[in-house]
Amino acid sequence: MEMFKRYFFILFLVNTLNGRTQDVHFSQYYNIPQMINPALIGDGQMRSRLILNFRNQSSFTPNPYKTLSFSGETKLKNESFSCGIIFLHDKSGVSDYSTNEFCASGVNSIQLTKQHSIKFAFQGGWTQYAVDENNLSWNSQFDGSKINTSIPSGEPIRKGFGYFDLSTGMVWKYQMTNKNEIKTGISAFHITHPLYNVFTAKKLDIRWCIYNEACILIKNTNIRILPSVLFMKQGSANEVDIGTSAKCKIGVNKRYTPDKIASYAYFGCYYRSNDAIMLLTGISFQEQMIVSISYDITSSQLSKVQKDSGSIEFSVAYIIQN
Numbered sequence: 524m525e526m527f528k529r530y531f532f533i534l535f536l537v538n539t540l541n542g543r544t545q546d547v548h549f550s551q552y553y554n555i556p557q558m559i560n561p562a563l564i565g566d567g568q569m570r571s572r573l574i575l576n577f578r579n580q581s582s583f584t585p586n587p588y589k590t591l592s593f594s595g596e597t598k599l600k601n602e603s604f605s606c607g608i609i610f611l612h613d614k615s616g617v618s619d620y621s622t623n624e625f626c627a628s629g630v631n632s633i634q635l636t637k638q639h640s641i642k643f644a645f646q647g648g649w650t651q652y653a654v655d656e657n658n659l660s661w662n663s664q665f666d667g668s669k670i671n672t673s674i675p676s677g678e679p680i681r682k683g684f685g686y687f688d689l690s691t692g693m694v695w696k697y698q699m700t701n702k703n704e705i706k707t708g709i710s711a712f713h714i715t716h717p718l719y720n721v722f723t724a725k726k727l728d729i730r731w732c733i734y735n736e737a738c739i740l741i742k743n744t745n746i747r748i749l750p751s752v753l754f755m756k757q758g759s760a761n762e763v764d765i766g767t768s769a770k771c772k773i774g775v776n777k778r779y780t781p782d783k784i785a786s787y788a789y790f791g792c793y794y795r796s797n798d799a800i801m802l803l804t805g806i807s808f809q810e811q812m813i814v815s816i817s818y819d820i821t822s823s824q825l826s827k828v829q830k831d832s833g834s835i836e837f838s839v840a841y842i843i844q845n
Contacts, residue, residue: 547588549836550578550795550799551817555594558592559755560694560710560734561626561628561691562630562642562710564596564605565596565598565607566696569598569842571596572595572841573594573840574593574838574839575593576593576836577838579835589613590612590613591611591613592612593610595609605629608625608628610624621652622650622651623650627647629645630643630644638699639696641696643691644710646689646690647689650688651684686727687717690710692708692711693708694706694707704737706734706736707736709731712729713730716728729757730756731755732755734752735752737750747770748767748768749767749768750767751767752765763796768789770787770788773787773806785809786809787807789803789804790803799820799821799833799834800819800820802820811844812839812841812842814837816837818833
């Protein structure tokens with residue numbers, strides 16, 4: 524069993540330093556729209572929104588993945604144009620491999636008919652990577668009796684590098700009724716193929732995203748169903764996320780005055796192909812703040828060597844209505 528753990532630890536280290544050409548991801552992907560399609564910002568009746576996301580991905584390593592993001596978005600006065608920013612920080616592995624990313628997005632919305640609209644977006648930003656080589660050791664540092672980290676490793680590791688990046692996306696929305704809607708979109712990240720360089724320079728593959736979601740009110744109830752499907756492809760890596768949440772009204776709205784607004788409770792279940800099952804719960808406080816917590820139950824082979832069976836994720840959104 525110990526040999527099995529060591530084998531996976533080596534694979535983890537190699538993937539951390541040399542194979543991290545895939546972007547970081549969140550299980551609550553629908554709560555971080557600028558990472559799956561920048562054209563999703565500025566949607567709905569809200570004026571502005573702030574979102575904080577944190578993910579702690581449990582691992583058999585002493586330094587698991589920890590990812591934090593903060594994003595904000597707002598509509599301009601004519602509501603046909605929206606803008607947003609996002610900051611992401613990720614740190615993982617014994618090398619403290621860190622990613623810092625800042626992006627800004629602009630979105631133009633076109634109302635085709637009363638029920639149909641389409642949005643186009645561009646996103647630009649800067650990404651910075653860093654590696655702490657002091658926490659790593661190599662076979663070349665063996666002095667005959669032990670590993671001596673004062674001996675140069677001879678490994679051509681770049682301790683830090685960065686690049687400018689561009690992405691784009693579009694979303695089509697069909698507003699069936701005041702309560703029911705369908706959205707589908709496609710986006711492409713890293714369209715400039717920036718150079719990604721830890722050991723040797725490589726061009727970063729485009730990350731393609733196809734995203735579909737819906738909001739369906741169950742007749743004669745206060746329950747809305749929120750199904751979604753996300754497909755991502757980056758190089759040889761593919762990811763499929765599918766699932767649904769149920770949004771249940773708590774309390775009632777006052778008809779003529781805004782001093783009493785109903786809240787909502789959320790429950791959901793999602794599946795990430797060949798990786799994990801995600802369970803979700805949350806609450807929306809009077810359409811102003813949404814707090815969500817989810818837990819990933821690992822279903823892949825990594826569950827055999829992980830200390831824990833999954834990962835935990837938090838999301839807090841603050842909404843300013845029109």
